[in-house]
Amino acid sequence: MSLKDELQNDWKAALKARESFKASVLNMAKAAILNEEKNNKGSSLDDEQIITVLSKEVKMRRDAIIEFEKGNRQDLVNSTNQEIEILLGYLPQQLTENEITEIVTNAVKDVDAKDMKDMGKVMSIVNPKTKGRADGKLVSQIVKNCLSK
Structure with a gap:
């Protein structure tokens, strides 16, 4: 199963299980992939390209955490960390x-x-x-x- 199919299936499962936060994060990831496909003249992305898109999403969230910490917004830091954890589940094992x-x-x-x-x-x-x-x-x-x- 491709990574894109896995994201789609997990998104459906999260909706059925009424896990709205996870479904929302997966929906944002799917939207980022779709946007990248549109930028690639409609060609479908392979798993390596999807990993690149998801890595960018994680990076954007890590950068946002720095700003949230400066603004003393612990609630946003916590929710963004949860988003990162969900996205990291679709990326290869991170190096130490x-x-x-x-x-x-x-x-x-x-x-x-x-x-x-x-x-x-x-x-x-x-x-x-x-x-x-x-x-x-x-x-x-x-x-x-x-x-x-």
């Missing part, structure tokens, strides 16, 4: 910081990176391995830390 560090360390060795000038080379190796499985800001920070040593 240690796993990301290991990938970055290997990439630094592979390209023989010495300083921050080599960050682009390192990121070009690391990004495909972490795409959809790690927050880009965290990956970037770990690469910067490894190159500044």
